[in-house]
Amino acid sequence: MTQQGSVFRYQVGRYYETQEGLMVLVTDRTDTIGYECLVCSDGIHRYDRSTPNSDAGRVTGTPFDYSCPQNFKRD
Numbered sequence: 001m002t003q004q005g006s007v008f009r010y011q012v013g014r015y016y017e018t019q020e021g022l023m024v025l026v027t028d029r030t031d032t033i034g035y036e037c038l039v040c041s042d043g044i045h046r047y048d049r050s051t052p053n054s055d056a057g058r059v060t061g062t063p064f065d066y067s068c069p070q071n072f073k074r075d
Helices: none
Strands: 015-017 023-029 037-040 045-047
Touching: none
Parallel strands: none
Antiparallel strands: 015 023, 023 037, 037 045
16 A cells, blocks of 8 residues: 555555544645654544654554554554
């Protein structure tokens, strides 16, 4: 799902499924390098960092074990 030439996994303007089965639209992206976040239609911010080994799709402030049901599903 990575855009060609992009370090990011998710794209603004596309829908993604959460682990709990809801479809969420990515409406924007923050731009703090290394801490980039997705701004989503459900009011939740999720990481989509430009750094290697990012935790893309994880809700900000949630456990690193990816247990939060609002995280995006992993491929």
